Amino acid sequence: MKFNKLSQLFSDLESTTKRLEMIDFLSKFFEDLKEKEDYRDIDKIIYLLQGQLTPNIKQFPKMGLAEKMIIEAISLHSGINSKRIKEILIKQGDIGATAEFILSKKKKQKSLFDYNKVEEISGSSLEILELYSELKKIALTEGIGSHDTKLGILRGLISKCSPLETKYLLRIITSTLRVGVQSQTIIEGLTLAFTGKRDNKGVIERAYSLSPDLGEISRILVEKGLVEVKKVDIEYGTPILSMLASREIYTEFTNRLGVPFVAEYKLDGERLQIHKVGENITLFSRRLLDISFQYPDVCKVIRENVKANKVIFEGEVVAMDHFYEKMLPFQVLSKRRRKFDVEDISKEVPVCLFVFDLLKFGEESFVDKSLSFRRKKLEEIIDEKDELRLVKSVLINSTEELLSFFNTARKEGNEGIMAKSIQENS
DNA sequence: ACTGTCTGCCCC
DNA sequence: ATTCTGC
DNA sequence: GCAGAATGGGCAGACAGT
16 A cells, blocks of 8 residues: 555544544545455554554664654755754644645745656655555664664655655654544444444454554454454463553542452552563563563562462562662652663662562463452462562451551552452453 | 763653 | 543 | 543663764
C-alpha cells in the first residue's frame, strides 16, 4: 500500500472528534484492504497508526531524531533559515503542520515553472514498506556521524513525500501523531471491518492485553480469523498489559464492592512484572520495557527465593533504609534509573520487592483465577526475606476496619490502599 | 577530555 | 496523574 | 457518569564540537 492512502486516513481521523466517526473511517480503510486481500503491510500499518515502528514489547531503539534536527532538515530542503522556521513553528504549533505549510508553498512556486514534474512527484507516492524500512534505518543508526546519516535518510524521505505525507511522516518521527486514535479505537475499527460485529471487540481486547502487539493480533485476525485470536494467551517473555486501578473515595469502597473485600497497601515505588524461566529472570516496567539490568539484586533474590521453575508474577519495588525497616519515597528509588554503576547504586539504595499478584505458574494461566487462589499460590512459592516480601493484604468487613487499615498504611509511608473485589476476576 | 545541545524516558 | 470531550 | 485521548516537566545518556 502507498503512504498517501494512510496519510489520507490520518487526515480524516484528525478532522473529527467524534469517536464513532473515527471508527467508521478506520473500518472503511480496513475494508478496503479486505477487498483487495492485501494484507502484506497490515502489521506495519497498525504500528504506524499507533504512531510507532514496533509494538512496545519489542525492545527497539527510538529514532533519535526530533524537533531540532527536523528543523535543520526542513531548512536544508526549503532554503529557509531555521530561525524563520522556528517562527512558523510557533504559529503552527506543530512540526508536521509547519513542514506541510512550507512545502506546499514551495511546490506551488515550482509548479509555475515546471508543472509536469510536480504532477509526477505527487502521483508517485511512497510505498509504506519503503517508508517503514527507511524509518527503521534511522532508528538503528548510531555512533559517530549518526546525526548526519539520520538527517540524510530523512531528507530522502521528504523528497519523496507530498506536503500532507510529510506532515504525518514528521509527526510519526517525533511521536506526536495525535490524530485522536489509540489502541482501543483501532480495535473497534478492526472488529467492525473484519468480524462485522462490534460485540466481538472484547475478544480482540483480551488478546491484545495478553499479548500487546496489535500488529500481530491484526495479522492473526485477517489471516486466521477470530477463532485464532481467541486462543491468544499469556506467554513467558511477553509482558501483559497491566490493569489500571481507578481512584475512589475510601468510604465508597464498601458500597461499591460489598463486604467483605480485600485491601492492600498501595506502595510508593515502581511496578514490576517478573517473568522467571528457570534461572532466567526478566523484569518489565509498567510500560513493558525490559529493565532487568536496573535491578540485578532483585533478580538475584527472586532466583534464590521463588520456588517455581516457570512463573509470572507482579510486584512493586520500593527503596528501603539500610536496615530494611522503613520504606523510602519514590524519589530515592529513582536514583536507580541509570545504565552505569548499577552495582554501586544497588548497594547505596537497597530495595525490597513487594509481591502482590500471580499471573502464570508453570503452564497454567492464573489471570482468570480468583484473588484468594492467586494469593494462596503466591504464599506457597515465595520464601520471604528482607528484600522479598508479600504485600500486606487484609480482609475488610466494615468502613471502620477500612479506616484503621488506611491510617496504619499511611503511617508506614504508603501512598494509600488498594481495594480488590473478592469476586471472580478483578 | 570537557562542555553544550538534543533526545528519550519514566515518573506523575 | 490530571483534564477534556464525546458517548 | 464513563471511557478514551492528550498533556507537561525533569533528569540521564548520546553525540558533536572544541
